[in-house]
Amino acid sequence: MMKSFLLLLFIFSISLTVKANQTIRLTTGEWSPYLSEDLKHYGFVSHIVTEAFALEGIKVEYIFRPWKRAYKDALVGKYHGSIVWTKNPEREQYFYYSDLVVAGQSVFFHLKSFSFDWQNPEDLVGLNIGGTLGYKYSLLEELEAQGKINIHRVATDEQSYGMLLLKRIDIFQQDLDAGYEWLQDNLMEQDIAQFTHHPKPIINDNYHLILSKEVDDNQHLMTLFNRGLKRLKKSGKYQQYISESRQGHYK
Structure with a gap:
């Protein structure tokens, strides 16, 4: 046995x-x-x-x-x-x-020098907001349609990040990981160090x-x-x- x-x-x-x-x-x-x-x-x-x-x-x-x-x-x-x-x-x-x-998270990127917090869409009213042509920004476009914000659209993500560095816009919506990859690939360390993102996701996937x-x-x-x-x-x-x-x- x-x-x-x-x-x-x-x-x-x-x-x-x-x-x-x-x-x-x-x-x-x-x-x-x-x-x-x-x-x-x-x-x-x-x-x-x-x-x-x-x-x-x-x-x-x-x-x-x-x-x-x-x-x-x-x-x-x-x-x-x-x-x-x-x-x-x-x-x-x-x-x-x-x-x-x-x-996956879509978040708002901004400069560390810009004091930014948002908890609801109304907190975005009055800000200079960047966007890239051809992208869909459901939350932002709803506010734009209501006449509460203007989205400053440019041809490429590169231009949007440049506008952030020049302080011509305050925030820019981007996928969290894709955003940091772009920074790593295209900017010097001293410029990368100026960027951060707000922890509240716009969209979760x-x-x-x-x-x-x-x-x-x-x-x-x-x-x-x-x-x-x-x-x-x-x-x-x-x-x-x-x-x-x-x-x-x-x-």
């Missing part, structure tokens, strides 16, 4: 080892600084996903595609899944969703790993990923990767 039990235990342990050493294949697209073939670890979001799986003994291979194709290839089960996506009812029919991988329901064992793999992600967050490395990205360490 004991020998049979030990044999079953041995077989079970081997099956777990095989499962733990598997490779998962995920599609993704270019979205710097979150995801990019040109960044270390393919960007900090890919780094987070890789390390969360690694804590559960699973390797990750990334397949970069245009976003539309990346989604379609994951949808039909050609690959295990894709990173990173927001939730919507249509996608939830076909994919298992992970816990939150990263929260929650991004997730999605795994196709067409692939066997994906539900189990999602359970392992969520467990690894919790461990990564608890270790402090999760926040470390985000901070390092904002400091330009993934270039």
Whole structure:
């Protein structure tokens, strides 16, 4: 009886080892600084996903595609899944969703020398607000339509940051991580040091790993990923990767 039990235990342990050493294949697209073939670890979001799986003994291979194709290839089960996506009812029919991988935020950038706080839209009335042509600013455009503010639109983000430095505008709406990446890529350290952002987000977007329901064992793999992600967050490395990205360490 004991020998049979030990044999079953041995077989079970081997099956777990095989499962733990598997490779998962995920599609993704270019979205710097979150995801990019040109960044270390393919960007900090890919780094987070890789390390969360690694804590559960699973390797990750990334397949970069245009976003539309990346989604379609994951949808039909050609690959295990894709990173990173927001939730919507249509996608939830076909994919298992992970816990939150990263929260994207749109915030107001401003100079440290400008004393700025806002808690509601009325706090923005009377400010010189910058914007880039072609971008949608739902909150600001609503106020603009009401005649409460004017948005000073220019052709490029570069011009908007320049207007901030020249104090021709007070605030400028931008994605938090994309904004700091632009600063790191284009300005000298002494100029970068002049910038900050208001901590209150204008918009929050929650991004997730999605795994196709067409692939066997994906539900189990999602359970392992969520467990690894919790461990990564608890270790402090999760926040470390985000901070390092904002400091330009993934270039």
